[in-house]
Amino acid sequence: PICLNEMGGAWVLNKEVKPFLFPESDFAEMGWLYEISKGARLNNDEALDELRDELLDKYKLIDRPKTSDWTAQKKSFFKSLNSL
Numbered sequence: 001p002i003c004l005n006e007m008g009g010a011w012v013l014n015k016e017v018k019p020f021l022f023p024e025s026d027f028a029e030m031g032w033l034y035e036i037s038k039g040a041r042l043n044n045d046e047a048l049d050e051l052r053d054e055l056l057d058k059y060k061l062i063d064r065p066k067t068s069d070w071t072a073q074k075k076s077f078f079k080s081l082n083s084l
Contacts, residue, residue, distance in 0.1 A: 018051065023081065043081055048074055 003019075010017045019039040021027065027039060040047035056064055 018054075020047070022084075043078060045074070048077075 007017045019028075020042045021039055023041055023043045026042075042048075052070060052072065055061075
């Protein structure tokens with residue numbers, strides 16, 4: 001509930017919000033956000049790729065990280081996430 005309040009505040013301020021769930025979390029815990037498909041799991045390969053693309057586009061990064069570097073870092077992240 002506290003996180004949902006914070007996200008509501010961010011939306012009131014017109015901030016972009018992209019909630020991610022830990023692998024063992026349940027989408028039902030997100031309440032109405034789940035119903036409108038606003039969340040993704042941290043271990044969702046495609047969702048992280050979409051986040052990467054959104055951030056690169058939004059911040060107009062000149063030196064875009066190589067896809068191979070991104071993939072290696074993502075694999076390392078998944079490995080760390082699975083060990084939690």
